[in-house]
Amino acid sequence: MKFAYYPGCSADSSGVEYGMSMVRTAEILGIELFELDDWNCCGATSAHSTDKMLSLALPARNLAIAEKQGMDMLAPCAACYSRHRNVEYVIEHDPDMKHRIEEIIDKKLEGSTQTVSILDVLANKIGPATIASKVTQPLTGMKAACYYGCLLVRPVEYTGYDDPEDPQTMDEVMKALGADVLDWSHKVECCGAAMVTSRPDVGNRMLYHVLQGAKESGAECIVTACPLCMLNLDMRQAAVEKEYHTKFNLPIYYVTELLAFACGDAPETVGINKHFVDAIPYLNEVKKRAAEAEAQARAQQDKKETVTEDPELLQKKINSMIKAFEKGPDKMAGRLLDDESRASVLAEIISNDEKKRNKLAELMVSDKDKAVKVADAFVTGELKKRNE
Amino acid sequence: MSGKKGAKTVETAVKLTPITESQKEFISRIEKEAGTSIHLCYQCGKCTAGCPAAFAMDYPPRKIIRLLQLGMVDTAINAESIWLCASCETCTARCPKGVNIASLMDAMRRAALKQGKITDKKIAAFNKGFLSGVKNFGRTYEAGLTLQYNLSTGQLFKDMALGLPMMNRGKVSIFPERIKGRDEVKKIFEKVQQLGGEE
Structure with missing residues (x-):
C-alpha cells in the first residue's frame, strides 16, 4: 500500500509524536509513505473563516501535486484531512468553481486521487485482523475512550461515515490492539479547537466537558487521531483542572502511538514521553494487567487440558494410583498429611476402607489439594467415631 | 402570563420593517456562498441544542437564522456568536431540514470581516496571524504565530508558562519551515485578494 504523505504543519512541532508514531505505524504495517513534494499549509479554520477562495486554493495546490505523484494522499491531521476532502468535493460537484480554483493555483486538477484519513486506512484498508496479527504487547485491561471529535467524522459527505453520532473505526482498531473500549457521551463532540487558545473562557469549558465525559464513563485514558485535540486535552488539561477545581489525570494517546507500542515499540520511540500528562505510568499498568490476564488464561488452559484428558488414559492413571495406595498405605498417607499421628490414622483408613482408598486415589490424580482436604476430613471423622 | 408582563413583551418586541433591497441582496449572497437556504429552517432548535459553544453565544445558530429570515442583517452580522462558532459541523450534521448551518456561520464571519465588523477581535487576530505565516513561509509557524498573536x-505573557516545557519536549521549531514554492503560495494569496477577498 502506497500513499503520498501529508504530515501537516504540526507534525514537526506541537504534534511531533503524531509524526513519529505515524511513520512507525506505516513501517509496522508495511505502508509506504512518500512525503508530498513541497507541500503547503491547508489554511485550516483560519482560511475558511477569512476567504472562501483562499480556503479552496491552498489545499488545491497540494492535491495537484498528489495527482502528479499519482497516489492517494494520507493526511493524519483531522483539519488537514477535512480541508482537502472539502476541495475534492467541490472539484467533483462544482465544475465552475473547479475552473476558478485552477486559475488561481495555475495548475490543472483531474480529481484522480483522494485524501484519506488514518482511521480509514487502519480500519478499512488494513483491517483489524491484520493489525491484531502484529500485536506483541496487547493492551489488555486498558480502558479507553475513543475520541473522534469533529472533522474526522463530519461532514459525512467528506468522510463517508454511516453513523456520525457513533463512529466505530477507532474502536475497532483499539479492540484489535486488545483494549477495552467504552461507550461514552462526548465521542464526537468538539474539544474547543483553536478557541482554547484564542478564547479560553469558552474553549476551556468545552474541553472540561469532554474530559469529564470520559472520566464519568470509567475511561482511564483518551485516544485521539487529531493533533489539535491532543494539544488541548493534554497540554491544557492542567489549566482546566485548576479552573474547575478537579483532577482528571487522564493520559491522552494518539491511536498511532498505541499501535506502535502494542506492536513492540518502546514508548520513547514514538514520543509518548513528550506528553504533558505523564502517559508512561498507565502503559506500565496496562502491561502489568496484560501479564496477569495472560497468566490467568494460561492457568485456565492447563486446567482445561487435565479435564479434557483422554478418559482411558485417566483411568489408567487412577488404577496405578490405587495400586500405590494398596501397596504403601503409610507412604501415601505421609504424602497427604504432615502430622504423623494423623497420617498413621489415615494409613489405617487406606488399608481398611476400599471406597475411601479409591476416592483418595482418584483425587490424587485430578486435584491434589482436594485430596489433602478430603484425607484430613476422613481422619477427623474417624477420630470422632473412635471417641464416641 | 399576566397582563402586565404581556404588555411589557409587546413594548420590547422587535419592530419589523419591510426588508430593504440591500438586505435582500446580502442575504441571497450569503446563501449562495454558503450553498444553503435559510428558508428551509422551521426553527426547531436542534442546531442550538447540540451546539457545544451555544452557552457562550448571544445569538445561537437558530437565532442567527431567524434574524436573517426577518431581514435583521445588522444584528446578525454584529453577533459575537458568529465568531464563537468552532466549525465543528454538529448543527449541519443534525439539521432535519438539511440546512448547512456551519457553512452559513462561516459565510457570515467572512462577510463581517469584509465589512470590518469584527465583534471578536481576538479570534480575528489569531486567524490573521495564522495566515500571515502561511503567506510568508508556505507553512504555519507555530512559535511565530503565538508571539504575533500575543503582541497583537x-x-x-499568555501561555508563557507553557513555552519552556514545549521547547524541552522538542515541540517548538525555533525557525519557520520555508517551502520552495513560497512564491506560488504568495501568488495564491495575491490572486485571491484581487478577486475581492481579504487576507
Missing part, C-alpha cells in the same frame, strides 16, 4: 492582542 496585548497579552504579552
